[in-house]
Every structure is written in structure tokens, then in C-alpha cells.
Amino acid sequence: MRTPNTRARAFGIERHVDAMGRVVIPKDFMHDLHWTAGYAVQVRMVEDGILITPAPHVCQMCHHDIMEDQPLVVDGRAVCRPCAKAVAETLLVSHGR
Numbered sequence: 001m002r003t004p005n006t007r008a009r010a011f012g013i014e015r016h017v018d019a020m021g022r023v024v025i026p027k028d029f030m031h032d033l034h035w036t037a038g039y040a041v042q043v044r045m046v047e048d049g050i051l052i053t054p055a056p057h058v059c060q061m062c063h064h065d066i067m068e069d070q071p072l073v074v075d076g077r078a079v080c081r082p083c084a085k086a087v088a089e090t091l092l093v094s095h096g097r
């Protein structure tokens with residue numbers, strides 16, 4: 001496991017917003033947060049900027065909207081019931097049960 005970049009966490013990393021309004025999330029931040037390409041996020045305004053957090057109602061496995069009132073949350077990530085069921089069945093099969 002890599003050592004978290006504590007300086008980057010404490011002081012941040014400067015980036016430029018491109019013409020389309022995009023900003024690249026630093027690779028170390030992506031790694032430390034376990035975010036991968038396609039990871040659904042929620043972007044919202046806060047007093048002095050923008051806060052990016054995991055999307056609370058998008059399944060982080062299939063990327064579809066989660067219709068349930070209370071999505072399953074695994075390690076801080078929302079997962080829909082069909083994906084959770086598929087993982088559970090895979091675990092049962094891989095363990096020979």
C-alpha cells in the first residue's frame with residue numbers, strides 16, 4: 001500500500017480549470033479515495049468553493065440511479081441491490097457454498 005501524500009492533503013494541489021469547466025483530480029487523491037474512472041460523484045457549492053463527494057444515489061458498480069430509499073452502502077459507496085446480490089452470489093460460488 002502506498003503512503004498517503006500528506007503534503008498534498010494538507011496544502012492541496014493547484015490545477016487549472018479548462019475551457020469546458022473540467023478539473024483533473026490528482027492521481028494520488030483518486031488512489032487514496034479508491035475512485036476509478038466512471039466513479040459517480042456529487043458536486044455542490046460550499047461557502048468558498050466546490051465540494052466533490054461520492055454520489056449518494058448512484059450505484060458505484062453499475063452507475064445506474066438507485067431507486068431505493070436507502071441504498072446499501074459499502075465502504076462509503078452506494079451499491080444497488082442487484083449489484084450487491086451479484087457480489088454475494090459470486091462470493092458464495094467462489095467459496096464453494
Ligand SMILES: [Zn+2]
Nearest residue numbers: 059062080083
Ligand atoms: Zn448497481
